[in-house]
Amino acid sequence: MYRYILKRLLMLIPVLLGVAFLIFAIMDVAAGDPVYSIAGPDATEEQLDALREEMGLKGTLLERYVRYIGNLVRGDLGTSYVTKLDVMDVYMQRLPNTLKLAILTMVVAVGMAIPLGVTAAVHQNSIRDTVSMVLALLGLSMPNFWLGLLLIMFFSLKLGWFPTGGNQGFRSIVLPAITVGAGLAALMTRTTRSSMLDVIRQDYLRTARAKGVSEKNVIQKHALKNALIPIITVFGVQFSNVLGGSVLAETVFAWPGVGRLVVDAIDQRDIPTVTGALVLTTMLVTLVNLLVDIIYAYVDPRIKAQYTK
Amino acid sequence: MTTYTQVQKQQRATKRYKKRSSFEEIWRQLRRNKGAILGMILVAVIVIIALISPLIYDYQKDIAGQNIKQRLQKPSAEHWFGTDELGRDIFARVLYGARYSLAVGVVAVLVALVIGVTLGASAGYIGGTFENIVMRVTDIFLAIPSVLMAIAVVSALGKSTLNLMLAVGLASTAPFVRVVRASVLVVKDEEYIEAARAIGMRPWKIILVHILPNCVSQIIVQATLRVASAIISAAQLSFLGLGVPAPAPEWGSMLSSGRQYIRDHSYMTLFPGLAIMVTVLSLNLFGDGLRDALDPKLKR
C-alpha cells in the first residue's frame, strides 16, 4: 500500500510539470511583454532590458520555465506585478477561505445526495423516486451563480437572514455553500441512485436477507458500502472542481477565495499571480485525486488487492 | 426462474430488434419517455427562436439600441420582462440571446468533438508511446478545473465570442478523448478489425468505417449533455466579463449587469437565468432520454 502511494506520488511529478508548463505557456502568450506597460512610454531600451532582467523575463520560454520550476521547488512563486506582494503568501492567505467553502459545500452536497439517492433507488419508480430525480435534474440544470443570485434576493434582501456577501463569520458562508452544494448534490444524487440500483439487485443482498439482516441494515450496511465507489469518484472530481472552480460563487458573494484571486489577477494582467495560483490549485486538486484513490482501497478490498500487486 | 425469464425477455427483445431498423427502435424507446419528448420539443422551440429572432427584431434598434427614457421599467404589457439599465427590452434580449448561447454551446462542443474524437481514436488505435503521450496530456487537462482552464484560455486569446467558443471547447475536450479511446480499445482486437486490416484497409478508414460506428451512440449522448454544460460554462465566463462582449445580449452578461440592480430590479436577474435553466434543462432531459434509448442496458 505504501509503495503504491509512493509510486503514485512519483507519477504526479510529470503531470504537475506538464500542468505548470501548460499554464506557463498560456500565460506567456497572454502576457506578451509586460515591461512596456510597467516601465511607461518614456523608458529607454536599457531601462526596459534591466526591468526584464529584474522580473526574470530574460531568455526563451523554456529557459524561463526551467527557472520558474526551480524557484517553485524552493517555494518561490515570484511577486505580483500589481501589489508587489509574494504570490505564495497571498495564495496561502486565500486558501483557508476556499477550503472552508469547499468543505462545507461537500457536507451540504453529501448530506442531501446520499439520503435522496438511496431513497430513490430503494423505492424505484415511486413518487419519492420521481421527486428526487426531478429535483436533481433541476439542480443540474441551474447555473449555480444564478442560484446564488436568487438566494441573495430571497434570503438576504427579502428576509435579511444572511449577509449578501463578504466574509464575516459563519453566516456569510451558508449561502455560498448552498449555492455550490446544490449543483453537486444534484449530480451526486443521480450517481448514488444509479450506483445503488446496480447493487440492489445483487445476490449477496439476498444472502443477507436470508440471514435475517433487517431491511434497513441490508441497505445501509450491505448495499451502500458496495455502491460507494462511483459516489466517491464523483465526490473526488467535484471536490477538486470546488477547490478551483467556485470562482462564480466567490464572485457573487464577494468571498475572498482563490478563484476570485485568479479572476482579479487576470483582469489586472498580473501574470505571476495567475500562474502561481493556477499551478498551486492544480497541485492541490491532483493531491485530492490521489487521496480519493487511496480511499477506494479502504472501501473496496478488491481495489486494495490491485494496488498492492 | 429469474434466469429463465431473462432469457425469454432477451429472445423477445432480439426478435423485436430484428424486426425494426435501429433508428425506429431508438425512436420507439424515446417516444415512451415523457421527459425526453418534453426536452426535445423545448430544444426545438429554442432552436427555432434562435433562428427567427433576427427576423423579428432589428439588432441595432431593438437589441443593442439604448432608450434611456425607458430604463429600468418593471415587467408590463409593453415590456413583458421589463427593461434594463439602458432601457432595452429584456424579453427581446432574452429571445435574441438564445442565438449566442446555442451557438457557443454547439461550436464549443464541435471543437471538443473534433479534437477529442481524432485524438481518442488515434490514441486507442495506434497505442504505444503516442497513446501514452496523448493520455498523459489528457490527464493534465483534466487536472485543471475546467472553469479555470477556460478562464486562462480566454485571457490568453483575448475576449471575443470566437475565443469563448474555443476556450469552452478546449476545456471540454478531455472527456471525449477518454470516452472514444475506451470504446476503441474495446473493439480494436475484434476479429472483423483484423479482417479489415488483413485485406489492406487503411487505418484511418478502419477507424472511420469499423470502429467509430461502435461508439457513435456514446458520442452523441456525450455531445448532447456537453452542449448543456458548455452553455453553462459560456454563461459563467460572460458573467465574469470574459465572454461575449457587450452590447450583445448574452444571458450570462445580462445576469452580470442585472446583478448591479438586484436590490430593486430583481426581474433583470430573474429572466436571463430562467432562460439558461430552461435551455440546459431541455438539453439534459433530451440527452438523458437519448442515453436510455440508445443504451437500454442503462435504462431503469
Next chain:
Amino acid sequence: MTKNNNGLILEVNNLVVRYETMDGIVRAVNGIDLKLGYKRTLGLVGETGAGKTTTALALLRLVPDPPGIVECEKLEIDGENILTFDSDKLDQIRGKDISMIFQDPMTALNPVYTVGEQIAESIELHEHVSKTEALKRAGDMLELVGIPRSRANDYPHQFSGGMKQRVVIAIALACNPQLLLADEPTTALDVTIQAQVLELMHELKEKYNTSMIMITHDLGIVAEICDEVAVMYAGRIVEEGTLEKVFNHTKHPYTEGLFNSLPNVKDRKAKLKPIKGLMPDPMDLPPGCAFAPRCDYATEACTQKVPTLTSIDEAHRVACIRYDEPDFHIERRILS
C-alpha cells in the same frame, strides 16, 4: 417446543407465485403443496425455470415485491404460521430456524466484508453474543466446513468457487437451522469439488439433525442424499413420493424423460433420448397439462384440463390423467 405440527417441519398448501412485469405476468409457481418431516431430506427436481428457486424464496418470504406476488393457503414452519409474521419476526426466523444456501457462490457473498464478518453477522443477530464471540464462532464454523480459521479475515475474492460455497454453507448453518433450503448448491462447482461439498452437507445435516430441501436438476445428487423426491414442471409438482418409488417405479412421462436424458454408464453405446422441445414460456402457459406439448403419451384430453396429483399408493403421487386408464404405463428404460 411442542406444537401441533403433525411431526412436520414444513407444511405448505397451494403456494402460488407470480411476477407481474411490464411485459406480462410470469406464472412461476402454480399451486404446490409440500410436506416435510423432521430430519428428512426432500429433493425438488426439475429443469431450469421450473420454479424451484422461486418456491424456496417463497418459503423464506423473500420473493421480491414488486414484481413478485405470493399467495398461499398455509405456510407453516415448525408449526408456526409464518404468513402472519411481520418483518421483524421474519428477520428473527430467517437464518435461525430456516436458512438457505444459494446457487451461485460467486455472487452470493458480499465483496466488501471479510468472510468471517459475514458468518459472524448471522451469529451476532440470532444468538445475541458480542462481536468478538461471534467472530470466534465464525472461525469455528469455517473449520467445520474445512477452511482454516486463519482465513476468516480474507475477502471473498481471495477464495476459489468451492471455498466460497463452503463459506455460504457455513453462513447458512451458523445458527443450526432446523430447515435448510439448498438451491443447487453444487451446480456452479467443478465435479470433484461437487462431491466434496455434497459430502460435507450430508455430514453436517446428520450432525445437526437438520431437515433439508435439496433443489437440483441433478438426479444423481437426489439419489445420493434425498429421502423423498418432488418433480417440478412449469411451476407444478408432477410427481412426488419416496426416493425408491419415484426412481424405481417412475410414473410421470416427464420424470421418465428426465431419466432417459441421462447418459447410461453401463451401456455406452445407448443413445441419449432427450425430451423434445422446450419448457413453455411461464408468461404463456398452455391450458391443460403443461407438459402435454412435449409428451409422447399426450392425448387430446391432456390439453383440456390441468391434471391434479393423485395417489398411486401411500408414498407415491402423480399428476397425469392417462393413469385414469387402467392399462396405461410408461416404457421406462430400466437403469440397472
